[in-house]
Amino acid sequence: MFLLLHHLGRYFLMLGSLFVAREKVRVYVDGTLRETYQLGVGSLMIVLITSVFIGAVTTVNTAYQLSSALFPPSLIGSIVSTTGIMEFAPTITSLVLAGKVGSNIASQLGTMRVTEQIDALEVMGINSTSYLILPKLLGALIAFPILIIVAAFLQHLGGLVAGEVAGIIPSSVFHQGVMNVYDPFQVQFMLIKSVVFGFLITSIACFQGFYVRGGAFEVGDASKKAVVRGCIAILVSDYVLAQTLL
Amino acid sequence: MSIIIENIHKSFGEAHVLKGIDFTFKHREMNMILGGSGGGKTVLLKTMVGLLPPDKGRVLYDGQDFWALDVRAQRALRTQIGMLFQGSALFDSMTVEENVAFPMQMLTNAHKGEIADRVSYCLERVNLPGKHKLFPSELSGGMKKRVGIARAIVLQPRYLFCDEPNSGLDPQTAKVIDELLVELTYEHEMTTIIISHDINSVLNIADHILFLYQGKKEWEGSRQQLRETDNIPLKTFLRTSGLIT
Ligand SMILES: Nc1ncnc2c1ncn2[C@@H]1O[C@H](COP(=O)(O)OP(=O)(O)OP(=O)(O)O)[C@@H](O)[C@H]1O
Ligand SMILES: [Mg+2]
Numbered sequence: 001m002f003l004l005l006h007h008l009g010r011y012f013l014m015l016g017s018l019f020v021a022r023e024k025v026r027v028y029v030d031g032t033l034r035e036t037y038q039l040g041v042g043s044l045m046i047v048l049i050t051s052v053f054i055g056a057v058t059t060v061n062t063a064y065q066l067s068s069a070l071f072p073p074s075l076i077g078s079i080v081s082t083t084g085i086m087e088f089a090p091t092i093t094s095l096v097l098a099g100k101v102g103s104n105i106a107s108q109l110g111t112m113r114v115t116e117q118i119d120a121l122e123v124m125g126i127n128s129t130s131y132l133i134l135p136k137l138l139g140a141l142i143a144f145p146i147l148i149i150v151a152a153f154l155q156h157l158g159g160l161v162a163g164e165v166a167g168i169i170p171s172s173v174f175h176q177g178v179m180n181v182y183d184p185f186q187v188q189f190m191l192i193k194s195v196v197f198g199f200l201i202t203s204i205a206c207f208q209g210f211y212v213r214g215g216a217f218e219v220g221d222a223s224k225k226a227v228v229r230g231c232i233a234i235l236v237s238d239y240v241l242a243q244t245l246l
Numbered sequence: 247m248s249i250i251i252e253n254i255h256k257s258f259g260e261a262h263v264l265k266g267i268d269f270t271f272k273h274r275e276m277n278m279i280l281g282g283s284g285g286g287k288t289v290l291l292k293t294m295v296g297l298l299p300p301d302k303g304r305v306l307y308d309g310q311d312f313w314a315l316d317v318r319a320q321r322a323l324r325t326q327i328g329m330l331f332q333g334s335a336l337f338d339s340m341t342v343e344e345n346v347a348f349p350m351q352m353l354t355n356a357h358k359g360e361i362a363d364r365v366s367y368c369l370e371r372v373n374l375p376g377k378h379k380l381f382p383s384e385l386s387g388g389m390k391k392r393v394g395i396a397r398a399i400v401l402q403p404r405y406l407f408c409d410e411p412n413s414g415l416d417p418q419t420a421k422v423i424d425e426l427l428v429e430l431t432y433e434h435e436m437t438t439i440i441i442s443h444d445i446n447s448v449l450n451i452a453d454h455i456l457f458l459y460q461g462k463k464e465w466e467g468s469r470q471q472l473r474e475t476d477n478i479p480l481k482t483f484l485r486t487s488g489l490i491t
Contacts, residue, residue, distance in 0.1 A: 020317070022321065023352060024352075027352065111338075112337075115333060115335060115338070116331050116333055116335035117335050117336075117337055117338070119292075119297050119331070119335065120329070120331060120335040120337070122296070122297060122324075123295050123296070123297065123324060123327060123329045124324060124325070124348075124349050124352070124353065125320075125321040125322070125323075125324030125325045125327075125353065126352055126353075127321075131352075
């Protein structure tokens with residue numbers, strides 16, 4: 001318990017120290033653009049693969065569960081759309097990205113720590129937390145919503161194509177089902193989630209990596225913890241957000 | 247412009263590494279720290295440059311205690327400090343050129359041309375022309391050291407700290423680096439502090455020597471005095487270094 005409080009305290013101290021920035025604004029603008037690009041473009045492929053397959057699988061599963069004449073076929077499209085926007089696109093995509101982005105950030109910062117690159121920044125009089133972490137956080141806050149919009153779109157596409165190809169539901173009916181339940185609030189909810197998840201994944205990974213002590217072994221450990229804790233944080237906050245906003 | 251340390255103590259858990267060290271690092275002189283491996287030389291340097299807070303004691307830059315300053319004043323002072331790390335600590339995502347340019351880009355308003363000129367000049371001084379575009383992973387250990395020195399001097403610091411600038415260099419390059427450090431110290435009126443295992447450079451360039459032994463200052467003096475010392479631990483240390491017989 002004490003240890004948990006200790007870590008939480010240090011985590012918030014780290015977040016606080018981000019804003020005693022003193023470097024030139026251009027440094028942060030350039031850094032943020034670079035991180036946004038790397039995160040966004042670097043994650044497109046994995047988002048594409050997961051999203052298309054999840055959309056397809058949801059369609060097939062839903063069709064299997066609703067195989068009764070009582071339900072209109074367009075309901076399949078409605079269910080795939082709602083679950084996709086509200087849960088699968090933001091949450092599953094973020095869980096996947098927690099693995100990819102979290103381990104990447106933690107091992108990068110961890111290596112910089114154990115090879116004294118962070119000390120070198122400090123000796124120069126540079127605020128190492130804001131220089132290294134702030135652009136990553138801002139980059140995530142920009143890239144995550146974009147990636148998750150892409151993910152939601154691709155899930156719809158995957159569902160639509162799977163329905164058509166397997167002869168489960170014609171694409172026009174699927175589309176009709178989607179439009180029947182379209183609600184801008186759901187999209188807002190998805191975007192709120194994506195911002196929260198992006199922030200949690202990145203800040204936790206930065207925290208794990210930045211405070212590593214030791215060598216290669218500890219860097220690996222930090223990278224593992226970044227992924228595990230990032231995933232837990234996503235699942236807990238997912239529940240909290242659903243409870244408070246729905 | 248001198249740096250005075252007073253009663254510096256530092257422990258890690260049970261290990262009492264520094265047990266009360268007093269010393270004056272003189273301005274415009276080559277101050278050298280000697281001592282056995284694991285003796286706390288690097289730790290002492292880190293308490294001086296602001297990386298490891300001492301448990302007790304003061305580090306006075308021109309009379310100002312570094313560890314009593316507020317964060318802003320510490321930062322301002324740090325821009326006058328250049329440091330070469332024992333493991334070089336180059337930024338491995340940047341090329342040689344970018345590494346050396348980095349402090350200038352971050353901390354000054356110099357424009358591109360000025361920075362490029364200064365970077366070329368510094369790399370030439372450390373005998374590394376034509377390696378601008380390589381990444382640290384493509385350099386040998388000794389080359390990394392030299393890039394580290396170039397990066398440390400790019401802003402013309404008033405205080406230069408070097409943790410083993412010569413280790414891993416061939417005798418000839420080691421000599422070039424020694425001469426460079428001496429020239430810079432006198433040209434730019436720096437206070438230079440060097441940790442060294444290289445007994446040749448100690449005998450050739452050290453003005454003022456601090457010998458650490460068992461966490462304490464065992465001996466201090468000039469290089470002339472070093473040759474004539476009758477301090478037993480120091481003599482043993484020098485003898486095992488193959489210096490005197
Ligand atoms: N961050 C740290 N945490 C715990 N112990 C440390 C830390 N840094 C150094 N030490 C311990 O302090 C002692 C002195 O280390 P230091 O690096 O200063 O030695 P050194 O004199 O520089 O040796 P070398 O010549 O081999 O570089 C060692 O016993 C080391 O284990
Ligand atoms: Mg050392």
